[in-house]
Amino acid sequence: MVKVNDVSMRFLMANDNITSIKEFITAFLKKKLKFREFWALENVNFEVQKGEVLGIIGRNGAGKSTILKIISGILKPTKGEVERYGNIVPMLELGSGFDMDLSGKENVFLNGAILGYSKEFLESKYEEILEFSELGDFIYSPIRNYSSGMLVRLAFSVATVVEPEILIVDEILSVGDENFQRKSKKRMLELMGGGTTVLFVSHSMEQVREMCDHVVWLEGGTVKMFGPTKEVCDAYDISGPDGRRR
Numbered sequence: 001m002v003k004v005n006d007v008s009m010r011f012l013m014a015n016d017n018i019t020s021i022k023e024f025i026t027a028f029l030k031k032k033l034k035f036r037e038f039w040a041l042e043n044v045n046f047e048v049q050k051g052e053v054l055g056i057i058g059r060n061g062a063g064k065s066t067i068l069k070i071i072s073g074i075l076k077p078t079k080g081e082v083e084r085y086g087n088i089v090p091m092l093e094l095g096s097g098f099d100m101d102l103s104g105k106e107n108v109f110l111n112g113a114i115l116g117y118s119k120e121f122l123e124s125k126y127e128e129i130l131e132f133s134e135l136g137d138f139i140y141s142p143i144r145n146y147s148s149g150m151l152v153r154l155a156f157s158v159a160t161v162v163e164p165e166i167l168i169v170d171e172i173l174s175v176g177d178e179n180f181q182r183k184s185k186k187r188m189l190e191l192m193g194g195g196t197t198v199l200f201v202s203h204s205m206e207q208v209r210e211m212c213d214h215v216v217w218l219e220g221g222t223v224k225m226f227g228p229t230k231e232v233c234d235a236y237d238i239s240g241p242d243g244r245r246r
């Protein structure tokens with residue numbers, strides 16, 4: 001279960017006219033550095049029950065990635081808190097938790113260790129991860145040579161073969177090819193059947209309608225609507241580009 005309680009996130013942005021680190025340090029030392037406040041999220045509340053799939057939708061800059069980073073524990077909210085019960089596997093930016101100079105195989109163990117799994121456990125899952133990723137002998141090449149689709153396949157294989165209790169997926173299913181998208185959707189459905197809670201950001205309303213139980217619609221950092229998938233998606237679909245009714 002994941003419960004987001006009154007979460008707000010403020011970013012401080014330095015003056016726009018600073019273009020180099022030298023200028024930044026000089027301004028900092030002269031105490032001339034001015035910051036502009038920006039609230040990316042304000043008083044966000046929602047919850048996801050165990051085994052449920054929650055979709056997070058909203059236009060560019062609405063705060064979707066920021067809330068996922070807060071739920072994953074990568075960012076600390078300025079106000080509010082997130083209650084989480086269960087081990088969490090975030091699949092956020094492509095390749096995060098990976099080292100580009102290491103091989104796919106080495107990254108399985110690195111990424112798995114970051115996720116908190118032991119070497120023995122990862123060894124027992126390695127063949128399954130390799131098979132699911134369809135990387136074949138590429139698993140021995142440094143991942144800097146991988147295409148974005150190959151990276152996603154590797155990341156998704158590590159994240160899902162270990163059967164997390166909470167899986168966080170940011171737009172990742174749209175990167176792989178059609179065949180892998182189908183396969184990863186099937187895998188996500190299996191995980192959900194096994195009780196994994198999934199939080200899922202997507203710009204594809206089709207995917208959201210198909211896979212989610214509930215949906216949060218974020219607009220300008222606030223919750224515009226939270227409820228059953230059909231209700232929220234229908235309202236979103238008839239809203240204009242700025243979130244107002246057309």
Ligand SMILES: Nc1ncnc2c1ncn2[C@@H]1O[C@H](COP(=O)(O)OP(=O)(O)OP(=O)(O)O)[C@@H](O)[C@H]1O
Pocket residue numbers: 011012013038040058059060061062063064065066067
């Ligand atoms: N580290 C940061 N510093 C300053 N502003 C930030 C930072 N991260 C995000 N923002 C701002 O917060 C707002 C929300 O960003 P976020 O990436 O969460 O939006 P999003 O809904 O995921 O957008 P998209 O659909 O384009 O991925 C944006 O205006 C963004 O510019």
